[in-house]
Amino acid sequence: MTAAVDLATVWAFIIAFAVFVYVVMDGFDLGLGMLFPLFPAKADRDVMMNSVAPVWDGNETWLVLGGGGLMAAFPLAYAVLMPALYTPVIAMLIGLVFRGVAFEFRWRTTAARNRWDVAFAAGSLLATLAQGVALGAILQGVQVEGRHYAGGWWDWLTPFSLLTGVALVIGYSLLGATWLILKTEGALREKAYRLSWGLLFAMLAAIAAVSIATPFLSIQYAQRWFAWPNVALAAPVPIAVAAVTALLMRSLGQKQDSRPFFLVLALFALSYAGLGISMYPFIVPQSITIWQAAAPQNSQIFMLVGVAGLVPLILGYTGWAYWVFRGKVRAGSGYH
Amino acid sequence: MLSNLDPIVLARAQFAFTMSFHIVFPAFSIGLASYLAVLEALWLWTGREVFLNLFHYWLKIFAIAFGMGVVSGIVMSYQFGTNWSVFADKTGPVIGPLMAYEVLTAFFLEAGFLGVMLFGLERVGPRLHFFATLMVAIGTLISAFWILSANSWMQTPTGYAVNADGQFVVADWFKVIFNPSFPYRLVHMVLAAYLTTSLVVGAVGAYHLLRDPHLPGPRVMFSMAMWMAALVAPIQILAGDQHGLNTLAHQPAKVMAMEGHYQSHKDGAPLILFGLPDQAAGRVDYAIQIPKLSSLILKHSLDAPLAGLDTVPRENWPPVPITFWSFRIMIALGFLIFGLGLFSLWTRWRGTLFDSRPLHIFALTMGPAGFIAVLAGWITTETGRQPFTVYGLLRTADAASPLAAPAVGSSLLAFVIVYFIVFAAGAIYILRLMAASPHHGEQGPSGAMPARAAGITPASGAAGQGAPS
Numbered sequence: 143m144t145a146a147v148d149l150a151t152v153w154a155f156i157i158a159f160a161v162f163v164y165v166v167m168d169g170f171d172l173g174l175g176m177l178f179p180l181f182p183a184k185a186d187r188d189v190m191m192n193s194v195a196p197v198w199d200g201n202e203t204w205l206v207l208g209g210g211g212l213m214a215a216f217p218l219a220y221a222v223l224m225p226a227l228y229t230p231v232i233a234m235l236i237g238l239v240f241r242g243v244a245f246e247f248r249w250r251t252t253a254a255r256n257r258w259d260v261a262f263a264a265g266s267l268l269a270t271l272a273q274g275v276a277l278g279a280i281l282q283g284v285q286v287e288g289r290h291y292a293g294g295w296w297d298w299l300t301p302f303s304l305l306t307g308v309a310l311v312i313g314y315s316l317l318g319a320t321w322l323i324l325k326t327e328g329a330l331r332e333k334a335y336r337l338s339w340g341l342l343f344a345m346l347a348a349i350a351a352v353s354i355a356t357p358f359l360s361i362q363y364a365q366r367w368f369a370w371p372n373v374a375l376a377a378p379v380p381i382a383v384a385a386v387t388a389l390l391m392r393s394l395g396q397k398q399d400s401r402p403f404f405l406v407l408a409l410f411a412l413s414y415a416g417l418g419i420s421m422y423p424f425i426v427p428q429s430i431t432i433w434q435a436a437a438p439q440n441s442q443i444f445m446l447v448g449v450a451g452l453v454p455l456i457l458g459y460t461g462w463a464y465w466v467f468r469g470k471v472r473a474g475s476g477y478h
Numbered sequence: 479m480l481s482n483l484d485p486i487v488l489a490r491a492q493f494a495f496t497m498s499f500h501i502v503f504p505a506f507s508i509g510l511a512s513y514l515a516v517l518e519a520l521w522l523w524t525g526r527e528v529f530l531n532l533f534h535y536w537l538k539i540f541a542i543a544f545g546m547g548v549v550s551g552i553v554m555s556y557q558f559g560t561n562w563s564v565f566a567d568k569t570g571p572v573i574g575p576l577m578a579y580e581v582l583t584a585f586f587l588e589a590g591f592l593g594v595m596l597f598g599l600e601r602v603g604p605r606l607h608f609f610a611t612l613m614v615a616i617g618t619l620i621s622a623f624w625i626l627s628a629n630s631w632m633q634t635p636t637g638y639a640v641n642a643d644g645q646f647v648v649a650d651w652f653k654v655i656f657n658p659s660f661p662y663r664l665v666h667m668v669l670a671a672y673l674t675t676s677l678v679v680g681a682v683g684a685y686h687l688l689r690d691p692h693l694p695g696p697r698v699m700f701s702m703a704m705w706m707a708a709l710v711a712p713i714q715i716l717a718g719d720q721h722g723l724n725t726l727a728h729q730p731a732k733v734m735a736m737e738g739h740y741q742s743h744k745d746g747a748p749l750i751l752f753g754l755p756d757q758a759a760g761r762v763d764y765a766i767q768i769p770k771l772s773s774l775i776l777k778h779s780l781d782a783p784l785a786g787l788d789t790v791p792r793e794n795w796p797p798v799p800i801t802f803w804s805f806r807i808m809i810a811l812g813f814l815i816f817g818l819g820l821f822s823l824w825t826r827w828r829g830t831l832f833d834s835r836p837l838h839i840f841a842l843t844m845g846p847a848g849f850i851a852v853l854a855g856w857i858t859t860e861t862g863r864q865p866f867t868v869y870g871l872l873r874t875a876d877a878a879s880p881l882a883a884p885a886v887g888s889s890l891l892a893f894v895i896v897y898f899i900v901f902a903a904g905a906i907y908i909l910r911l912m913a914a915s916p917h918h919g920e921q922g923p924s925g926a927m928p929a930r931a932a933g934i935t936p937a938s939g940a941a942g943q944g945a946p947s
Contacts, residue, residue: 195596195597196592196597199548199588199593200586200589202548202552203581203586205552206551206555207582207586209555209559210555210574210577210578210581211578213558213559213570213573213577213578214570214571214574215574215578217566217568217569217570217571217574217645218567220559220567221563221566221567221570222563223559224556224559224563224566224879225563225879225881228560228879228881229885231556231560232889235553236892236896238552239549239550239553239900240900242548242552243545243546243900246541246542246545246907247907250542250910250911251907254903289643290563290564291879291880295881295884437570437574438641438648441571441572441574441648444575444648444651445575445579448578448582448583449582452586453582459587459590459591463593466593466594466598466601467597467601
């Protein structure tokens with residue numbers, strides 16, 4: 143039994159890791175898509191698109207690993223959560239369809255380029271909003287009977303889930319803006335700096351709002367954060383958020399191009415850890431724990447072999463691909 | 479309106495619709511990725527520019543098709559949870575790991591090296607670039623391995639047990655992965671992908687040869703495509719026959735539906751060429767049939783008895799009309815492709831491969847045949863499995879999510895609208911690329927061109943990536 147307990151926890155960390163890698167990797171290219179309307183010049187948009195075109199597909203694959211891994215390792219949680227999140231998931235998929243094909247299509251047409259730019263921006267916004275809403279819907283808990291989702295198909299829509307939706311839009315946009323600082327130069331970079339300041343304050347407000355609202359969702363969350371001795375374990379998170387924010391402001395002020403992006407990643411990691419502290423050990427909050435949802439041991443072990451062997455390799459060649467396309471992306475002079 | 483509909487019917491329609499759109503892209507990109515690897519290898523080996531031109535020409539088309547395959551594939555991967563949550567719960571421990579391995583071994587490989595393949599020739603050099611192309615091609619094949627293993631397990635489940643929660647659990651991974659129908663299905667599908675691509679490449683070659691028979695690029699691609707069709711079509715017919723025998727052994731009701739055998743035949747079953755299956759009456763009207771041929775094909779004996787659907791409980795009957803007709807469409811196209819291959823061999827022998835207008839017109843009209851055959855084949859095997867999702871064990875009606883019809887109906891409507899907009903646009907852009915012939919210096923990675931030109935940027939202007947820093 144001890145082995146089963148450990149495996150479920152191991153898999154909870156693996157799934158959480160896959161989802162986190164997805165969030166930070168697809169997060170910046172979705173954010174960049176949402177910033178598109180603020181950069182109306184075609185040359186700027188070309189540079190923005192080019193900065194992510196070689197890597198976006200790999201970024202998005204982590205979403206498939208998160209979903210597929212959830213079905214494989216915690217089939218019961220997958221079976222309960224997907225119908226509960228039906229509308230946001232479908233909305234996310236449709237957003238990703240538009241966003242994904244825009245990478246190819248906008249270069250293939252002159253007349254309709256603006257339309258694919260709109261599809262890129264709107265698809266990114268829809269997908270991000272849907273992901274944020276889905277997160278809020280999971281946190282607030284879903285109705286379960288037996289092994290099924292038992293709620294209605296609008297239960298996901300609450301003020302709290304809208305708040306988390308907006309928070310994610312702000313967060314991804316900030317990631318996108320700092321990615322642009324990292325990858326571009328000139329006026330485009332300057333504008334990205336200006337946007338980053340505004341988005342940073344918006345993100346801090348969003349983190350505060352979500353943090354304040356979460357304990358009101360359930361007594362369990364409140365106890366997790368405010369009851370002794372948990373508070374001693376949880377307290378480092380807000381303190382670290384304050385420290386990272388200070389570093390981020392300094393790096394934005396001193397225009398250290400490479401640092402802001404990674405400091406925003408750190409902010410995401412801390413927020414994510416905060417979510418983990420709130421939820422663990424529930425995978426469907428207040429209803430199903432990771433042990434109840436876990437697939438049989440031999441399924442989890444079979445996949446663990448693959449994950450242990452392959453994920454380092456995947457991270458290796460993904461890193462190589464990023465290395466190949468390192469450095470600032472420039473508008474090609476003379477090609478227009 | 480929607481609330482009067484059965485949510486399971488809507489969920490099935492949604493799966494069939496999204497799957498039908500999706501399947502054509504992997505079928506095309508499996509073949510095209512291998513073709514691109516061959517073209518780049520030939521370029522590295524011979525140094526002939528025509529191969530590099532063809533590589534860049536097809537790379538642009540590949541990029542669009544691959545992008546559409548990715549986005550429609552993500553929809554598929556989440557649909558198991560949204561519309562078929564009971565299926566996901568019950569089969570998750572078996573199917574989930576197979577799909578997770580597909581992601582780990584195939585999707586990441588393809589996606590990780592795709593960027594280098596599309597945009598990286600100048601940055602990494604020809605040899606490393608060829609390695610990236612090879613990884614993408616291998617990734618598509620590994621993907622086929624896992625997804626067909628998962629699909630085949632749903633058709634011919636072995637190596638499982640059922641636990642207290644009613645979930646399928648794995649007793650033997652080897653038996654799950656290499657289940658009885660898997661080898662046949664994998665070979666049949668990969669060959670179908672290669673044939674599909676060869677027909678598209680051949681049609682594009684034929685189109686440009688019809689306008690100018692001397693263009694070097696179209697000549698090379700037409701010749702390569704026709705070799706592929708001539709060599710692979712007969713192998714595919716043999717593979718299909720073997721797959722059919724395997725299906726007879728493990729899913730007899732599916733074969734009865736494919737053949738239209740509502741009745742049992744004690745001494746030799748006829749082959750029904752055409753007819754109108756009447757599911758309610760349980761007979762095929764206006765049948766045109768060849769006596770005893772079905773027994774000869776399936777049992778290799780004229781007088782072998784063959785059981786019909788009258789031996790199967792009625793609630794386990796597959797929908798015969800769909801299976802019957804889709805099977806015939808696939809077979810007919812298979813033999814037409816075989817005919818195209820023979821025709822090309824004959825003209826090749828006569829030295830008129832590049833001048834035969836009838837051959838070129840035939841090849842041009844056969845361009846979409848592979849896609850239609852793949853779709854028809856998929857419909858045959860999937861509807862033939864009905865009314866089960868896991869053959870004989872889990873009914874389709876018991877696999878669906880507890881959802882209201884309006885939820886499934888409106889998402890179906892949304893997918894229909896979105897897919898028609900997006901994939902129609904994609905098809906137009908691909909056809910537009912195909913309408914131009916591959917030319918000298920095709921999007922070449924020469925210093926004068928932007929680095930991005932290798933994949934995406936049209937020559938008519940857009941940003942380049944500049945020098946690597």
